[in-house]
Amino acid sequence: MARALKAVAGAAGLFSRLLTPMPPGRTWSSPQFSHQVAPSVWKLGRLNHVAVAVPDLDKAKAFYQKVLGAEVSEAVPLPEHGVSVVFVTLNNTKVELLHPLGKNSPIEGFLKKNQLGGIHHVCIEVDDIGAALRDLKEKKIRILSKEAKIGAHGKPVIFLHPKDCGGVLVELEQA
Numbered sequence: 001m002a003r004a005l006k007a008v009a010g011a012a013g014l015f016s017r018l019l020t021p022m023p024p025g026r027t028w029s030s031p032q033f034s035h036q037v038a039p040s041v042w043k044l045g046r047l048n049h050v051a052v053a054v055p056d057l058d059k060a061k062a063f064y065q066k067v068l069g070a071e072v073s074e075a076v077p078l079p080e081h082g083v084s085v086v087f088v089t090l091n092n093t094k095v096e097l098l099h100p101l102g103k104n105s106p107i108e109g110f111l112k113k114n115q116l117g118g119i120h121h122v123c124i125e126v127d128d129i130g131a132a133l134r135d136l137k138e139k140k141i142r143i144l145s146k147e148a149k150i151g152a153h154g155k156p157v158i159f160l161h162p163k164d165c166g167g168v169l170v171e172l173e174q175a
Contacts, residue, residue: 042132045125045175048153049087049094053110053120057084057099060117064088064095075099078152083107085152096123096152121159121169129156129174136160148174 054060057075065072071089078085082105088095098120100108110120126132129148136143142161151157151173160170 040131040135042126042128042135045127047093048123048125048171048173049096050122051096051098051120051171052117053098053107053114054117055099055111055115057086057097060097060099061086064097076152077101080149081106081151087152121171123157123171123173125175126172127175129158129172132172133158141165 052060061072061075064070073087073089075084075086077083079101082100082102084099084101086097086099088097098107100111107120111117133143133148136158141164144159144161148156148158151171153173155174157171157173160172162169
């Protein structure tokens, strides 16, 4: 109990320091990000979904639906991608639950390395998938297919190699 009170007091002290006005003439420094974006013929849109590979699709679906109370779709097999998918609808995006379908599923390999499952990729919408594909190839970003394929939402998608994207598998989807 005493530890908990010390932690709360310490946090309160931190927050009170954050609320203390700064003396005149002193400014806060922030990371220096360039607000200039290279001109492009395509633009990023919103986060469409975060995909999670799961070893047991029914168990994962039940967790989101029965424990968290989320709206959850039925499982949809996508043989061309080697997965079955379930979408968990949130107010601002979706979680895509991925489960291997068939022997050549890319998710099977992922689950061999990550037996409990885990985040597989993020999907971001783009306004022009064809222009994005051409532009990224020119910029030497590896695309995991020669051309866009139809994804789980019935729209063209491409996947960018994680080694070119800070270790993250990125899916781009036509908005």
